[in-house]
Amino acid sequence: xxxxxxxxxxxxxxxxxxxxxxxxxxxxxxxxxxxxxxxxxxxxxxxxxxxxxxxxxxxxxxxxxxxxxxxxxxxxxxxxxxxxxxxxxxxxxxxxxxxxxxxxxxxxxxxxxxxxxxxxxxxxxxxxxxxxxxxxxxxxxxxxxxxxxxxxxxxxxxxxxxxxxxxxxxxxxxxxxxxxxxxxxxxxxxxxxxxxxxxxxxxxxxxxxxxxxxxxxxxxxxxxxxxxxxxxxxxxxxxxxxxxxxxxxxxxxxxxxxxxxxxxxxxxxxxxxxxxxxxxxxxxxxxxxxxxxxxxxxxxxxxxxxxxxxxxxxxxxxxxxxxxxxxxxxxxxxxxxxxxxxxxxxxxxxxxxxxxxxxxxxxxxxxxxxxxxxxxxxxxxxxxxxxxxxxxxxxxxxxxxxxxxxxxxxxxxxxxxxxxxxxxxxxxxxxxxxxxxxxxxxxxxxxxxxxxxxxxxxxxxxx
Amino acid sequence: xxxxxxxxxxxxxxxxxxxxxxxxxxxxxxxxxxxxxxxxxxxxxxxxxxxxxxxxxxxxxxxxxxxxxxxxxxxxxxxxxxxxxxxxxxxxxxxxxxxxxxxxxxxxxxxxxxxxxxxxxxxxxxxxxxxxxxxxxxxxxxxxxxxxxxxxxxxxxxxxxxxxxxxxxxxxxxxxxxxxxxxxxxxxxxxxxxxxxxxxxxxxxxxxxxxxxxxxxxxxxxxxxxxxxxxxxxxxxxxxxxxxxxxxxxxxxxxxxxxxxxxxxxxxxxxxxxxxxxxxxxxxxxxxxxxxxxxxxxxxxxxxxxxxxxxxxxxxxxxxxxxxxxxxxxxxxxxxxxxxxxxxxxxxxxxxxxxxxxxxxxxxxxxxxxxxxxxxxxxxxxxxxxxxxxxxxxxxxxxxxxxxxxxxxxxxxxxxxxxxxxxxxxxxxxxxxxxxxxxxxxxxxxxxxxxxxxxxxxxxxxx
Numbered sequence: 059x060x061x062x063x064x065x066x067x068x069x070x071x072x073x074x075x076x077x078x079x080x081x082x083x084x085x086x087x088x089x090x091x092x093x094x095x096x097x098x099x100x101x102x103x104x105x106x107x108x109x110x111x112x113x114x115x116x117x118x119x120x121x122x123x124x125x126x127x128x129x130x131x132x133x134x135x136x137x138x139x140x141x142x143x144x145x146x147x148x149x150x151x152x153x154x155x156x157x158x159x160x161x162x163x164x165x166x167x168x169x170x171x172x173x174x175x176x177x178x179x180x181x182x183x184x185x186x187x188x189x190x191x192x193x194x195x196x197x198x199x200x201x202x203x204x205x206x207x208x209x210x211x212x213x214x215x216x217x218x219x220x221x222x223x224x225x226x227x228x229x230x231x232x233x234x235x236x237x238x239x240x241x242x243x244x245x246x247x248x249x250x251x252x253x254x255x256x257x258x259x260x261x262x263x264x265x266x267x268x269x270x271x272x273x274x275x276x277x278x279x280x281x282x283x284x285x286x287x288x289x290x291x292x293x294x295x296x297x298x299x300x301x302x303x304x305x306x307x308x309x310x311x312x313x314x315x316x317x318x319x320x321x322x323x324x325x326x327x328x329x330x331x332x333x334x335x336x337x338x339x340x341x342x343x344x345x346x347x348x349x350x351x352x353x354x355x356x357x358x359x360x361x362x363x364x365x366x367x368x369x370x371x372x373x374x375x376x377x378x379x380x381x382x383x384x385x386x387x388x389x390x391x392x393x394x395x396x397x398x399x400x401x402x403x404x405x406x407x408x409x410x411x412x413x414x415x416x417x418x419x420x421x422x423x424x425x426x427x428x429x430x431x432x433x434x435x436x437x438x439x440x441x442x443x444x445x446x447x448x449x450x451x452x453x454x455x456x457x458x459x460x461x462x463x464x465x466x467x468x469x470x471x472x473x474x475x476x477x478x479x480x481x482x483x484x485x486x487x488x489x490x491x492x493x494x495x496x497x498x499x500x501x502x503x504x505x506x507x508x509x510x511x512x513x514x515x516x517x518x519x520x521x
Numbered sequence: 522x523x524x525x526x527x528x529x530x531x532x533x534x535x536x537x538x539x540x541x542x543x544x545x546x547x548x549x550x551x552x553x554x555x556x557x558x559x560x561x562x563x564x565x566x567x568x569x570x571x572x573x574x575x576x577x578x579x580x581x582x583x584x585x586x587x588x589x590x591x592x593x594x595x596x597x598x599x600x601x602x603x604x605x606x607x608x609x610x611x612x613x614x615x616x617x618x619x620x621x622x623x624x625x626x627x628x629x630x631x632x633x634x635x636x637x638x639x640x641x642x643x644x645x646x647x648x649x650x651x652x653x654x655x656x657x658x659x660x661x662x663x664x665x666x667x668x669x670x671x672x673x674x675x676x677x678x679x680x681x682x683x684x685x686x687x688x689x690x691x692x693x694x695x696x697x698x699x700x701x702x703x704x705x706x707x708x709x710x711x712x713x714x715x716x717x718x719x720x721x722x723x724x725x726x727x728x729x730x731x732x733x734x735x736x737x738x739x740x741x742x743x744x745x746x747x748x749x750x751x752x753x754x755x756x757x758x759x760x761x762x763x764x765x766x767x768x769x770x771x772x773x774x775x776x777x778x779x780x781x782x783x784x785x786x787x788x789x790x791x792x793x794x795x796x797x798x799x800x801x802x803x804x805x806x807x808x809x810x811x812x813x814x815x816x817x818x819x820x821x822x823x824x825x826x827x828x829x830x831x832x833x834x835x836x837x838x839x840x841x842x843x844x845x846x847x848x849x850x851x852x853x854x855x856x857x858x859x860x861x862x863x864x865x866x867x868x869x870x871x872x873x874x875x876x877x878x879x880x881x882x883x884x885x886x887x888x889x890x891x892x893x894x895x896x897x898x899x900x901x902x903x904x905x906x907x908x909x910x911x912x913x914x915x916x917x918x919x920x921x922x923x924x925x926x927x928x929x930x931x932x933x934x935x936x937x938x939x940x941x942x943x944x945x946x947x948x949x950x951x952x953x954x955x956x957x958x959x960x961x962x963x964x965x966x967x968x969x970x971x972x973x974x975x976x977x978x979x980x981x982x983x984x
Contacts, residue, residue, distance in 0.1 A: 366866050367862075367866050369861065369862065370863035397861060398832065399825065399830075400833040400836055400857075401833075402865050403830050
């Protein structure tokens, strides 16, 4: 059922190289941070014309930071597992002195003067910032193909969307340009492109990675998240950025299978792919379901709150310079601006009740598993696809299985789960707040080492 | 400028009798709680046909509670200053076993099974609950003249509105039917009818009197408040219901005059009446102003948040049984349901900034003084009045000087400030959260004993 890629294409230096490997190599002097930065810059120069992962690359700054990292290591100052590691940062996260545009003409040439909190943590951890990655305009869209800087493209097939909104971050990791990228996730914006591009993506519990200095989409749901080749690399980066993470679980996590079809129709091959990769290690899984009414209320709470907050962020721009928006983003923001306040109020009020309803699913399970996205990557600009005998909206489909966990602020991890027609699929793991370690433990047990060696760019698909 | 009433009319037993007098009489055995309850019931029977203050009177329960209060006092159990005192409760506050209708046909015959938190406190303080007082339907209106149980009428002129939404509570006190009544105040619903009817009315800081068991209008702004003949009686009742009140101020409060005209046009005679009664004791006052932009943002934050929350409360009723609403209330709720979520979000976001802006007004003053309402009581059903050379909406006028303090949750007290054309006016005092004692101290210093002996019902005014 899990099809194999059929042709190969150029990949960056970091394809197949884990953060653990890189850290070991750095400390054994087999490589240097400067070498790694150069490899990243070379890969970007070579591959980015094909996939448009980056909006800005800051070679001089990256090399300077890398030399500093090398000096520190030589002097015995070791900042931990991200020390000297090239990292890409989504173009909605402020980095002092670098152009950060939100993928929008409204912010063309914008250069922040202060680092976002998560960027400060990256720098303190010794990471080397390579550049800014393409975002769907204002992070307002899961397709990744509406941006003032052009669409980010899926490395498995550049005619297909990367997913979004952290599309460039997923592409940069999937193409081996960097081993780690930072994204944001309001309804799935880390996990969706990770799944469509074949990387791991991790959204911690709400608020654990600080959102200070991140351009807001919807404050109630905005999360900062991590993209890397594997769950293990996400875990390493997470613990490097967040103190106080818990050690490994005291017992093997009990994993339940959450039937995704009460949330949205799912491509049967995608569903089977995700389930098979999990069951091959866990054996038969208990079946769980989100009650239909809870599923509907989760969707409504997501839409009402996200719409109200997004329209509030952009009210002046909508009134004064609508022409600077991408037309589709403009239409969607205008629609969001009509969502009535009473639905927002109801959404906020529903959340504790919905949290209780979902918490009940964890009564006998530590981790819930389901596909990350119900389809594989559609062609760029495609807005409807056939699914399960009907037509569905691409945006609705992309968000359907990820956004419920943003409503509740639950930790969520996506890991590669094989391919369908040569296109990646994702397995999503969800847990209670404070139990993030169970996601990593489950992923380590259930999912074999990512198929680092599989080919990327250049496959041909029926469009 | 402060005109005198010109004719007399029947008044209830409690006109001119303070809580302090009543408490002393009870303990000196000059009266009993049973006598007081009978006086209240007699006054209601005699006067309520003229003013419609009450929706339900529970004579048997009141007399039983009064006898119990008498037994306790005889046995040496003294529950404090409200022990044996007849109290009326607004018809949106749950009282177990009594009909509570929200002034709406939607709740005709509704009998709650549990007391609201504030009712439980009243009972624990020994108060004798006489009955439910008329509310504007669902407390959604400051005029007090739209209710399934008919309009409450101003005791000074029953052709005029009481103000609302706690209209019945103000009327019951103003007409001497009870010495104390409980109301709710979301934008001025305690203070407005208090001012128009010539009583005192006190809204503590947000959340100090619990709203549990009160039918919601707008959670962010809903307050429980007290109505009594004088500020001193409000103070006594407040301290009987809330523990931990601070003692008298360490220095005489510094009172500033807040020019109300950046908030709304004000009848010059009403303005002079309020200012004169204050200046006669304080001497010349410093002039302060709410900056125009702050005034506008306060109004917007009030409207957006209150509309969204009110429409959320009533969404099912609006969809399923619109016919059961009063037509004006229905129109207003339908309009509220169209307020977009982004304005709600902006309103919430503005509040800390607005709190800072208003806090700056307190830099050199402990108490801000302004009129409570910019006009005297209009005729019932009147929706526009001439003011300051133009036409203004009655609802806008009634709410204009009170609602800003709900946005910020500040303590606010209105006290009678003489009459204009024989109709009462109010002086409103505002302070910082936690400084409620300054309001009472200022009122005691500035305002002479309420004109308890002035006549009420039966004056004739030019309509």
